[in-house]
Amino acid sequence: MKGRSIEPFFWSLFSSGGMLAALVLPALALALWVAIPLGWLQAPSHQNLVTLIGHPVTRFCLFGFIALASFHWGHRFRFTLYDGLQLKHLFGLIATICYGGATILTAVAAYVLWMF
Amino acid sequence: MNPEYRLHHPKWYRRKVPIFWWLSKWSYMKFILRELTSLAVVYAAVLLLLQVVAVSRGEEAYANFLAFLERPGVLAANILIILGLLFHAVTWFNLAPQALVLRLLGRRIPDRVVLLAHYLGWLTVSALIFGGLARL
Numbered sequence: 001m002k003g004r005s006i007e008p009f010f011w012s013l014f015s016s017g018g019m020l021a022a023l024v025l026p027a028l029a030l031a032l033w034v035a036i037p038l039g040w041l042q043a044p045s046h047q048n049l050v051t052l053i054g055h056p057v058t059r060f061c062l063f064g065f066i067a068l069a070s071f072h073w074g075h076r077f078r079f080t081l082y083d084g085l086q087l088k089h090l091f092g093l094i095a096t097i098c099y100g101g102a103t104i105l106t107a108v109a110a111y112v113l114w115m116f
Numbered sequence: 117m118n119p120e121y122r123l124h125h126p127k128w129y130r131r132k133v134p135i136f137w138w139l140s141k142w143s144y145m146k147f148i149l150r151e152l153t154s155l156a157v158v159y160a161a162v163l164l165l166l167q168v169v170a171v172s173r174g175e176e177a178y179a180n181f182l183a184f185l186e187r188p189g190v191l192a193a194n195i196l197i198i199l200g201l202l203f204h205a206v207t208w209f210n211l212a213p214q215a216l217v218l219r220l221l222g223r224r225i226p227d228r229v230v231l232l233a234h235y236l237g238w239l240t241v242s243a244l245i246f247g248g249l250a251r252l
Contacts, residue, residue, distance in 0.1 A: 027242035
């Protein structure tokens with residue numbers, strides 16, 4: 001089968017995205033989207049965030065993280081649909097939607113961070 | 117991939133499995149919940165990107181975004197997402213010893229050590245994130 005040779009590539013994206021998400025996201029999400037809205041933590045000032053995100057290294061890290069997280073989702077969700085809903089016969093369509101969605105999100109992230 | 121794995125072939129005999137097969141047993145349910153954490157991961161990536169967009173649009177857009185995060189519905193949804201992210205992290209690290217077979221001086225590093233290293237790494241990264249954001 002032709003598609004089989006590219007499988008390890010997608011798996012490596014899935015794997016590194018999953019590892020980064022596991023290490024970073026619980027704390028980041030808890031801080032940004034719970035602790036700050038509830039006032040446990042002071043929201044960073046706009047000026048400080050502009051300085052932080054303005055730095056190329058920060059933007060590169062954000063881009064890498066969002067890209068890998070997207071492909072983590074694309075790969076895992078593809079198999080969730082195959083196994084969970086038994087849609088293996090829609091092989092091509094589901095793979096296109098999942099990896100296509102991940103590619104679009106990666107492109108949007110590249111655009112946003114490039115234009116920042 | 118499993119060498120036994122075959123693509124769908126209508127001519128072969130296959131036992132019918134109900135679509136909601138994973139509701140029948142808690143371990144199946146946990147498997148599907150674990151797989152569904154990828155939705156929480158991609159949600160977080162999108163929200164992070166939206167926060168960057170808000171910052172880039174200026175002070176007012178950023179203030180509006182912070183106000184949006186304070187809405188009770190949004191906060192509740194985000195807490196649910198964080199539970200999903202935690203489930204992802206715990207299941208991910210717990211599988212690490214099986215995924216990562218490391219050898220040192222010809223001997224396999226015990227599972228407990230690999231597990232502990234991952235949890236210590238998680239703790240360190242989390243502390244750095246909280247510390248960094250508190251100083252910002």
